[in-house]
Amino acid sequence: AENLQKYISEGKLVQDEKPCLYIYQIKMGDHTQTGIMAAVSVEEYNKGLIKKHEFTRPDKENDRTRHIEVTNANTGPVFLIYRNCGQFQNEISEIQKQTPNVSFTADDETIHAIWVIDSMDEISSLTEYFNTISELYIADGHHRAASASRVQKIRQDANPKHNGEESYNYFLSVIFPHDEMHILDYNRVVKDLNGLKVSQFTDSIQTNFNLTALPNSTKPEIRNVFSMFLNGNWFELKAKERILSNDPVEGLDASILQNHLLNPILGIDDPRTNERIDFVGGIRGLEELERRCNLDAEVAFALHPVLIEDLLAVADAGKVMPPKSTWFEPKLRSGLVVRLLD
Numbered sequence: 001a002e003n004l005q006k007y008i009s010e011g012k013l014v015q016d017e018k019p020c021l022y023i024y025q026i027k028m029g030d031h032t033q034t035g036i037m038a039a040v041s042v043e044e045y046n047k048g049l050i051k052k053h054e055f056t057r058p059d060k061e062n063d064r065t066r067h068i069e070v071t072n073a074n075t076g077p078v079f080l081i082y083r084n085c086g087q088f089q090n091e092i093s094e095i096q097k098q099t100p101n102v103s104f105t106a107d108d109e110t111i112h113a114i115w116v117i118d119s120m121d122e123i124s125s126l127t128e129y130f131n132t133i134s135e136l137y138i139a140d141g142h143h144r145a146a147s148a149s150r151v152q153k154i155r156q157d158a159n160p161k162h163n164g165e166e167s168y169n170y171f172l173s174v175i176f177p178h179d180e181m182h183i184l185d186y187n188r189v190v191k192d193l194n195g196l197k198v199s200q201f202t203d204s205i206q207t208n209f210n211l212t213a214l215p216n217s218t219k220p221e222i223r224n225v226f227s228m229f230l231n232g233n234w235f236e237l238k239a240k241e242r243i244l245s246n247d248p249v250e251g252l253d254a255s256i257l258q259n260h261l262l263n264p265i266l267g268i269d270d271p272r273t274n275e276r277i278d279f280v281g282g283i284r285g286l287e288e289l290e291r292r293c294n295l296d297a298e299v300a301f302a303l304h305p306v307l308i309e310d311l312l313a314v315a316d317a318g319k320v321m322p323p324k325s326t327w328f329e330p331k332l333r334s335g336l337v338v339r340l341l342d
Contacts, residue, residue: 001071004338013338016116021123022337023092023115024174025100028182028330034092035176036126037077037114037337040136042152042169045145050080050136051315054323056146057272064147065154072341074148074172076334078141082133083312084177091126102336110330114337136175137315140328145171151341172339174332178308184282184327185219185305187289188257189297191276194267198231201265201299208260209237217286220304223253227302229289237261237301248313253303254322266299272323279324 007013022037044050068074092115100113117123138145148171155168193201205211209226214234220227224244226237243260245251250259262268268277278297280288282305289300306326314321 004071004073004075015340016118018118019123021117021126023095023117024332024336025096025113026330026332027111028109031182031330033176033180033182033330034089034096035174035180036088036092036130037172037174038130039167039170039339040078040080040173040175042149042171043164044136045149045171048318049134050138050145052138052142052145053311053315053319053321054138054142055272055320056142060143061146061150064143065150068147068151068341069154074144074339074341076141076144076172077332077337078144078148078171078173079139079328079332080136080141080173080175081139081178081181081308082130082136082175084179087129088177091129095122106333108330112333112336130175136173137178137312139176139181139311139326140332141173155341167339167341172337178312181308182329183305183308183311184329185303186254186282186324186327187280187300187302188262188271188324189278189280189289189292189300190262190266190268191278191296192298194265196265202230204265205237205261208240208243210240212236212238217290219286219302223304224256225304226253226257227286229286229293229300229302230298232293248310248317249319249321252306252310252314252321252325254306254325257301257303258322261301281327283327283329 023034024037025032025034040050095115095117098115101116102114103112105111117126152168155166156162159166196204202211212235214227214236217234218227224239228235228237239256243256249255258268258271262271262277268274271277280292286302289302293300311321311326
């Protein structure tokens with residue numbers, strides 16, 4: 001909170017004179033995604049119109065809630081997506097022809113740009129367009145959204161004159177079209193073989209997977225296929241037909257691996273809490289899996305990335321994905337736009 005007030009007093013953060021929207025674009029290599037930064041409704045989140053696909057952890061919710069309360073601000077946006085019909089790109093095409101108000105290359109070589117929209121006509125047009133969007137989906141930031149809901153209730157209960165229009169009834173977000181998302185694989189490393197010898201482990205795997213040696217490190221190119229690093233070698237695991245499922249959650253590769261290998265063979269009962277498993281974002285490559293197996297793990301598994309359509313299907317079904325299923329790149333930057341709660 002002291003840092004935030006210091007940035008404001010030093011002019012590093014400058015409050016706009018009137019309410020604005022912001023176009024936020026991120027480029028990473030050949031990939032570009034462009035969204036709109038706006039405040040969205042806590043009430044709509046509570047009603048399920050802003051849909052979830054992950055459980056939240058109480059300790060992280062507590063931390064985020066305290067952060068919002070003490071800073072009195074949303075300092076980082078919730079990453080939302082919506083089903084794109086193509087009109088949004090038309091709405092912002094003229095705005096993007098202008099020079100962005102903020103543009104920089106971050107330390108990871110991603111390029112970030114922001115256009116400030118202060119024209120009431122443009123704001124009204126964009127607001128009307130998003131009024132036609134029936135639901136939004138959380139891609140990343142489930143704890144931020146849940147914490148915003150908790151702060152809203154705390155402040156409503158403490159405000160005898162609450163009318164629903166107060167700033168605490170909304171939270172900061174960036175909303176991107178679903179077809180501009182870039183999801184990478186989210187891989188697993190396990191510290192030991194649960195007391196099994198390598199031969200016993202590979203024999204057990206072949207009950208539900210076809211096991212084939214690979215000449216070198218290779219990422220899975222299709223669903224239901226996994227790459228495994230064990231004992232200095234790479235293998236392909238192909239799930240057998242009988243363990244596949246049409247259920248939006250049970251059919252995910254992370255579920256197949258968990259339900260038919262990690263739990264029954266390696267004893268990873270709950271991947272949220274079991275300390276023998278760790279998760280490695282796909283941005284780090286297969287080399288990181290090899291490094292971890294040479295350092296502190298016995299076996300590693302590389303998964304095919306989740307498709308954005310899978311995420312939407314799980315959220316629409318009111319279900320949640322297995323933990324550590326999606327790794328979105330590029331990452332949003334916090335602090336570019338800060339929203340004070342008064």
